[in-house]
Amino acid sequence: MSLPRIAIDAMGGDEGVRVMVEGVSLAHGCNPSLRFLLVGDEAKVAERLALYPGLAEAVEIRxxxxxxxxxxRPTQALRRARTTSMGMAVDAVKRGDAGAAVSAGNTGALMAISKLALRTISGIDRPALAALMPTLGNHDxxxxxxxxxxxxxxxxxVQFAIMGAAYARIVNGLASPRVxxxxxxxxxxKxxxxxxxxxxxxxxxNGSLAxxxxxxxxxxxxxxGDVDVAVTDGFSGNIALKAMEGAARFVADLLRRSFASSLRSKLGFLISRPATDLLRHHLDPNQHNGAIFLGLNGVVVKSHGGASAVGVAHAIKIxxxxxxxxxxxxxxADLANVGAEMIQNPARAGQRGQVEASPQSDLASEQGA
Structure with missing residues (x-):
């Protein structure tokens, strides 16, 4: 099946053109049917692209x-969107020149530009940023x-839950994700x-959706690994994400320090290296790179600014x-199955008050529970 080409913001991220073009090359090597629109400084993109002659027929530069x-700031980015690599990549999706856009640039700017250009799906008030996290289970x-x-x-x-479940069914192949x-x-x-x-x-x-x-x-x-989709507001979600990333780095650094503490520890490292390599791979953010703005009339994927070429390729594969x-x-389709009236007006759907609200003091007293 021939897919629409993918627009790449070739200038975004910490290293810009070098990593983005190399990531495109890796993704194309895994799937030669992919086609790309590389958006950025034409001279710089062409110079880097010349290192990958196998990409010539799969790429157009804009x-x-x-x-x-x-x-x-997002407001500044919006004013300059029409002449920037990020804005032009998203605009290619709006115009139908590409089926999706990938950028490793400024997250706030990408969200603002994408929302203005593509708008949200009918029945969705706000797009949400979703990503994959490693777990002890069989799926991210x-x-x-x-x-x-x-x-x-x-x-x-509720809208986030519906969108997250649809995403999980695709990326993890689940028939009925646990939310x-x-x-x-x-x-x-609580x-x-x-x-x-x-x-x-x-x-x-519950019964109306997969x-x-x-x-x-x-x-x-x-x-x-006991849940497939975790739903929260962006404030709590971002804090939880940073805490999980920090914990992963802490464990990695602690192991590194422990193995270097003595000759016996260094010998132990050599013996346990296959296990530590597996741990490093599992916790490597490049293996989970590629967050998506769910709820837009088009696919926009955010690659981490510091992602390697492997990470960029992973985002493109997603x-x-x-x-x-x-x-x-x-x-x-899922929104249609539920009904817009119920999703957009939960109070009138008879929801408010169905679960007895605890006193205001309960929340404060349970913060440390």
């Missing part, structure tokens, strides 16, 4: 005179939102009113999979 910096964990929306109500959380809401406890009475309302609504629509809602989950259980499996259409 010149972009400007680049959005990593510290540029889909987690969202990871920072696109700091404040979310019950309606947003949970991130909370300070697993009991039904958490904010919006969390409890979202849980009540998800219980009601997902299994299993209530709340605490942050320390996310990596156990992008191709989402195009092949028609992610946007699947989300729209």
């Amino acid at each position: 010149h972009a005179p400007e680049v959005i910096s990593g510290d540029e 964990l889909v987690m969202l939102d990871l920072g696109a929306n700091t404040n979310c109500d019950s309606r947003n959380l 949970r809401l991130l909370n300070i406890g697993s009991e039904e009475t 958490g904010t009113e919006d969390l409890r309302d979202a849980a009540a609504l998800l219980k009601q629509v 997902l299994s809602f299993e209530g709340f989950i605490e942050a320390d259980k996310l990596s156990r 992008t191709a999979r989402l195009l092949e499996e028609n992610l946007t259409e699947r989300i729209a």
Whole structure:
């Protein structure tokens, strides 16, 4: 099957053209049917592309005179979108010149540009940033939102759950992903009113969707493999993500320091090296690179700014999979099955108050539970 080509912001990320073009080459080597639109400084892109002659027939270059910096504000980026590599890559999706866009650039700018250019799917209020997290289970964990929306109500959380489940069915091949809401406890009475309302609504629509809602989950259980989709607001999600990444680096650094502490430890490292290599591979963020803005009328994938060429290739592979499996259409179909009235107006659907709200003091007293 011939897929639409993928627009690549060739200038984004910490190393820009070098890593992005090498990542394109690696992805193309794994799937020679892929076609690309590389957007950026034409001279720099062509110079780097010359190192990979096998890509010549698979790539078109589109010149972009400007680049959005990593510290540029989204409002500034929006004003310059038409002349930047990021803005032109997203615009290619809007115009139908590409089926998806991949960028390793400024996350806030990419979200703002993508939302303005592509708009959200009917029935979705806000797009959410979703990514894959390593677990002890058989599949990676889909987690969202990871920072696109700091404040979310019950309606947003339910929409995130529907989108996350559709994503998990594609990337992990699951027929009915297990979905949970991130909370300070697993009991039904814990958490904010919006969390409890979202849980009540998800219980009601459980049978209408290809997902299994299993209530709340605490942050320390996310990596156990007992959940396929973890749903939260962008503020909590971003904190949880950074904490998990920090814990992974802590373990890696602690092992490195321990193995270097003595001659006996160094000998132990040589014996255990196959196991430590497996651990390093499992925790390597490049093996999980590629976060997607779910809920847009088009596929936009965010590669980590510091990703290696392997990480960029992984993000491109995910992008191709989402195009092949028609992610946007699947989300729209799931929303239609549930009904826009229920998702967009949970209070009028009879949800508010179905779960007894705990007193305001309960939340404060349970923060450390």
